[in-house]
Amino acid sequence: MALHTLKPADVMKTLDPGRYSDGGGLFLHVRSATARSWIVILHDKGKRHELSIGPAVGPGKAGMSLVEARDAAEGKRRLRTAGQLGAPPVVVPIEGRSFEQVANEWFDNVYAKEVTPKTLGDEKSSVERHAAKLLKMDVRVITKTHIVGVLEPVWHSTNRTARDLRFRLETILNYARAKDYIAADAPNAADWSVLQHLLPDVTPVVEHHDAVPYAELPAVMRTIRSKNQVAARALEFATLCAVRPTECRGARVREIDFVKNTWTVPVARLKVKEIIDKNGKTIKAPDHIVPLSRQAIRLLKNIIPNDAEPDDLIFEGEKAGQMIGHNAMTHTLQRVADGTAHGMRASFSTWRAEQTKYDYRLSEAALAHVFKSETEKAYDRSPYVEQRRPLMQDWADYLDGV
Structure with a gap:
């Protein structure tokens, strides 16, 4: 020693x-x-x-x-x-690359293909603001200590933002390793399996959204369908699919499969971006697949033009290429009933529990929730796509007043 x-x-x-x-x-x-x-x-x-x-x-x-x-x-x-001191070293670029250079390269070459320009800009700004200490650093010298120093200031105050930021930093550093900007065998400084022991436990704040009582929804949906507005169509579709407003606002034509009658929501738009696999390792969450009811398919076919391009937004806002506003769906609903667009998910969950015999795991999977108890790890984020199809059809029929 x-x-x-x-x-x-x-x-x-x-x-x-x-x-x-x-x-x-x-x-x-x-x-x-x-x-x-x-x-x-x-x-x-x-x-x-x-x-x-x-x-x-x-x-x-x-x-x-x-x-x-x-x-x-x-x-x-x-x-x-071990007699390996004279072994050829891992080849890395002579000139180091700053974290800022690598982050911009990843954003422009990879992430830009997954999200809208606004989301891309917001994510870039978040990294530049919260990870300012890393921007000028050579990616080869960034350690877990530096990452903790970036996360700690926001870990308690805005834990959701901090967790999303950590995931983003890990992804960028993995990109750097894949491009040989960092040695392939170097540990990822933002790896959650390590950082979870260095950052304090924080009980997430549960945000409750006002929900319209499900008994009132058939009448509410009839009024919403009578409105000739993009936000109304988005609210109708989100309610039929029991998804979050953000997941619906960013929907693109290429995500819809009219053969399988499914909608694939990319993980980039989901709230939960990481899950724990059966070995206890944190991995990227899968995309969320929504089995589409007949009503949802009919709605989509009515609003998607025949000449639509795969990357076209389904619910485009007033400006070309941009989503409808963040609160547009909720404002549309509040002209009809007391509640929020996100609260429609709670209405769906309560309806399933009180009016059907479907297993609660199906509604949890439909809501893209993650099972957390030890006894349910085998079901963790299982898609249950075909098992969910009758549930989503019954929900759509209920909203029709059937």
């Missing part, structure tokens, strides 16, 4: 150029006031190996901390013990 001689406070000082030993072959190499790095010098089979570990943290400078450098040095010592 190496005898350490440096302290974290020493590393953060302004130091004269030179090499400062921490013991065990680890040195802080200071080249100038702003240029410093970690190196480890090891001898193996009579040969001297001077190995660069990475940029070092310093006054006003981001980089690897003393603790992280010690861990990296220990990794090199283990390679020496």
